[in-house]
Amino acid sequence: xxxxxxxxxxxxxxxxxxxxxxxxxxxxxxxxxxxxxxxxxxxxxxxxxxxxxxxxxxxxxxxxxxxxxxxxxxxxxxxxxxxxxxxxxxxxxxxxxxxxxxxxxxxxxxxxxxxxxxxxxxxxxxxxxxxxxxxxxxxxxxxxxxxxxxxxxxxxxxxxxxxxxxxxxxxxxxxxxxxxxxxxxxxxxxxxxxxxxxxxxxxxxxxxxxxxxxxxxxxxxxxxxxxxxxxxxxxxxxxxxxxxxxxxxxxxxxxxxxxxxxxxxxxxxxxxxxxxxxxxxxxxxxxxxxxxxxxxxxxxxxxxxxxxxxxxxxxxxxxxxx
Amino acid sequence: xxxxxxxxxxxxxxxxxxxxxxxxxxxxxxxxxxxxxxxxxxxxxxxxxxxxxxxxxxxxxxxxxxxxxxxxxxxxxxxxxxxxxxxxxxxxxxxxxxxxxxxxxxxxxxxxxxxxxxxxxxxxxxxxxxxxxxxxxxxxxxxxxxxxxxxxxxxxxxxxxxxxxxxxxxxxxxxxxxxxxxxxxxxxxxxxxxxxxxxxxxxxxxxxxxxxxxxxxxxxxxxxxxxxxxxxxxxxxxxxxxxxxxxxxxxxxxxxxxxxxxxxxxxxxxxxxxxxxxxxxxxxxxxxxxxxxxxxxxxxxxxxxxxxxxxxxxxxxxxxxx
Numbered sequence: 217x218x219x220x221x222x223x224x225x226x227x228x229x230x231x232x233x234x235x236x237x238x239x240x241x242x243x244x245x246x247x248x249x250x251x252x253x254x255x256x257x258x259x260x261x262x263x264x265x266x267x268x269x270x271x272x273x274x275x276x277x278x279x280x281x282x283x284x285x286x287x288x289x290x291x292x293x294x295x296x297x298x299x300x301x302x303x304x305x306x307x308x309x310x311x312x313x314x315x316x317x318x319x320x321x322x323x324x325x326x327x328x329x330x331x332x333x334x335x336x337x338x339x340x341x342x343x344x345x346x347x348x349x350x351x352x353x354x355x356x357x358x359x360x361x362x363x364x365x366x367x368x369x370x371x372x373x374x375x376x377x378x379x380x381x382x383x384x385x386x387x388x389x390x391x392x393x394x395x396x397x398x399x400x401x402x403x404x405x406x407x408x409x410x411x412x413x414x415x416x417x418x419x420x421x422x423x424x425x426x427x428x429x430x431x432x433x434x435x436x437x438x439x440x441x442x443x444x445x446x447x448x449x450x451x452x453x454x455x456x457x458x459x460x461x462x463x464x465x466x467x468x469x470x471x472x473x474x475x476x477x478x479x480x481x482x483x484x485x486x487x488x489x490x491x492x493x494x495x496x497x498x499x500x501x502x503x504x505x506x507x508x509x510x511x512x513x514x515x516x517x518x519x520x521x522x523x524x525x526x527x528x529x530x531x532x533x534x535x536x537x538x
Numbered sequence: 539x540x541x542x543x544x545x546x547x548x549x550x551x552x553x554x555x556x557x558x559x560x561x562x563x564x565x566x567x568x569x570x571x572x573x574x575x576x577x578x579x580x581x582x583x584x585x586x587x588x589x590x591x592x593x594x595x596x597x598x599x600x601x602x603x604x605x606x607x608x609x610x611x612x613x614x615x616x617x618x619x620x621x622x623x624x625x626x627x628x629x630x631x632x633x634x635x636x637x638x639x640x641x642x643x644x645x646x647x648x649x650x651x652x653x654x655x656x657x658x659x660x661x662x663x664x665x666x667x668x669x670x671x672x673x674x675x676x677x678x679x680x681x682x683x684x685x686x687x688x689x690x691x692x693x694x695x696x697x698x699x700x701x702x703x704x705x706x707x708x709x710x711x712x713x714x715x716x717x718x719x720x721x722x723x724x725x726x727x728x729x730x731x732x733x734x735x736x737x738x739x740x741x742x743x744x745x746x747x748x749x750x751x752x753x754x755x756x757x758x759x760x761x762x763x764x765x766x767x768x769x770x771x772x773x774x775x776x777x778x779x780x781x782x783x784x785x786x787x788x789x790x791x792x793x794x795x796x797x798x799x800x801x802x803x804x805x806x807x808x809x810x811x812x813x814x815x816x817x818x819x820x821x822x823x824x825x826x827x828x829x830x831x832x833x834x835x836x837x838x839x840x841x842x843x844x845x846x847x848x849x850x851x852x853x854x855x856x857x858x859x860x
Contacts, residue, residue, distance in 0.1 A: 380824045385822060386816075386819075417828070454829070474751050486815055489814075489817055490816070491812075492811075494814065495810075497708075502702045503703070507775070507776070
């Protein structure tokens, strides 16, 4: 990306790396307006520990081993981690691509502790991007109730508003894998931008994008392109052809402010944390959808439903700079 | 409608009359392939008793006072009737239009008893159309577990699949007003055609349709057109202009077989009967929506999502024959 006169802004990423998490991380590393000051991992696509391994290795490969990585919660608030979505992301979470192992250790704090520390250090300035289950974020809110004001923006990849879910008919994986934590985070007194399946499923990498990555002369784009091979296989069941949704990188790009939103109403959102069939659903009050979503007093969640432009070219261009 | 060589088939209507119920009743009375053999009422848009009053008066006006009407359940399975949607349908349920009062009494059976009796009398032939809360239908299933085989087809106006609900962000009124009954009816071992808000909200009467009704020289179309005046006012909040959704008459027309369906996948459907925020939602498994809905073994609910053609002209033409 071209050099910017804008000062870099501090970002914190909470993730479960994961192929599309790797793309999101790449997007943030490529942005010249982002200063990635810390990363936490959580069990989701893979275990929190495996996610940290993948994150450290990707940072090393990108020459950014200086960014602190903290392992977060291995288990959701209730129940136990289900072992991850290995059929989606591969046994190692990054499409079975083998990266050189980074020698950098994780920091000696939990992900929630690191987030709270960074939120205090960059009080009022930190941008939080959460692209895994919200276990660590809920824990951080309990550790530091002032987090809601310390953090400047919160962007979450998760949920399904009108679109079907992906782990149940109504639940998306990040929310559904820790519905209790998600309910707390969405109920907290801060403004959240939610990037649900409704919009992420409509923005895809195709074979040509993957080819452009693997044909790069840089190691990071090549590695990311290789990971996509596994991901594309999974998405045949969703799209009927090899392609991949751009869930996590889209949330990252929206957090950075690079994306023009088309439909993104601010509406009441709560998470179904019952043990019923709706568990893990993000219940968004979209009843005003035919009349341009009249204002809902007290609502503090912006639900991104569509973009002005295709996101794939923006993402590809960013990743090719790595 | 033109005379048909097809023999008339027995239909049973369960309703909560209601302005759009009145349109549905009119549609069934207008069809020359339908023999309406009984009607039950249930509390929903109005009380079961008020619904029976409106139904009897409409039948009298249509010269069909011979059709038996039974009052069904005044209360949902749990909780109490909320008093109805008088802001939608008017204080008397039919847009405050005053019809001549029929002298014909209701029959001396409950709606569930009348339905069971007719299902036995027309064993294997009865078409059931339910356009109110499903309290009576669930009761009939308990009275006669063989109802699932005695009835030939079941068509229900209710639910919201991907579209937002209308009484909560996810619940539609017919299902949400008795979620427990709906859960039983959708779980029963029969094939159900569900006509949810997704499709009904897309088919509307406009001012021109209403004008055509009130300018008719027949009393029934005029009365129906007058009722729409109230209904149109309510729908300004939904559509941003005076118009009305055609919820109940569309279900009736689909039951009769008059409508070409465009997207109507057979998928797993269950009703959220928890006390959580998703209560009353029809949870339809539409995860295969991008690949033409692969077959779901055991699924026995057809969810109508779209039609091949606009329904309003068909409905208007039918009502003008009354």
